[in-house]
Amino acid sequence: MSANTPATPAAAPAKSKKRLIIIIGVVVAVLVMGGGAAAWLISSRSHGDEEEGTTAARKEAPKIAPTFFPMENMVVNLADPGGDRFAQIGITLELEDAKTAEQVKLYLPTIRSGILMLVSQRTSAELLQREGKEKLASDVLREVSRPLGYALPAERERTKPADKNEDERSTARSRTERSPVHRVLFSSFIIQ
Template structure:
């Protein structure tokens, strides 16, 4: 003989199962909302404000070297260089590699011609070459590439002359 099931008991089980499923869905949604949901994308104004706050200038001091001369006389250049970065950790790296950075810059400066180095276009080109030299030094360790070279976010964002004297 077949046993008769009570109609009230099976409906209670179904209601209980539905309630548990609903609670699990609500719990998962709440977890996603408060913990796992993606952060809002910062606005360009927020990015600019953050970069301004993180801007750091690093002074390389004064550098003096002789220049190439076509007239046979001795010419000198004295510059003071400032490096601009948006990463505070870069300052420590610059200090660690200071002799190598200064040597690279001095080599670039001493290769310049005394007659042309005072032209604005040559100065701009020299700033770009110094920036590339410093970034290459910071992104390599003893000539071995540590990280891929990127133009998008280099360690040094810009280079400035704080003083520029040719004699």
């Protein structure tokens, strides 16, 4: 019996160590899974809030790719003294949709004539400066919008309102009657 007696106490500590290791492993696994679940809940809430905000923004203004309408290059004599300077200008219009492109095609002779008249009034010194090109682009935008039935205010009209009521009316009008021609882009600009 003496041989059996020492074996029993040695077996008992081995079983308790195994049980302790299993209990610690289970506790650690529960803590890790609980932490992971908490992190997932927190991140899903923040993504849910972001998605709600972006969904509302998407519903308000759906993004549609613009339609680009390239026009043929134009060669124009400039208003320089002596009349020996000219500009070759390539213009691409950024339009709201393909329907607007069809309307622009219908009025293309009128639009090209208006653009030629605008450019022929400029000097090479004006057009060589960035500000001159930007002013020309805004004038061309107004000239393209006019035959389509949209009247954009001139630069000086936008900066100097006649009175406060007139300013409020023109702002409201510009919001409701936005031109389908968004921008004028220069694809080439050569002055000789």
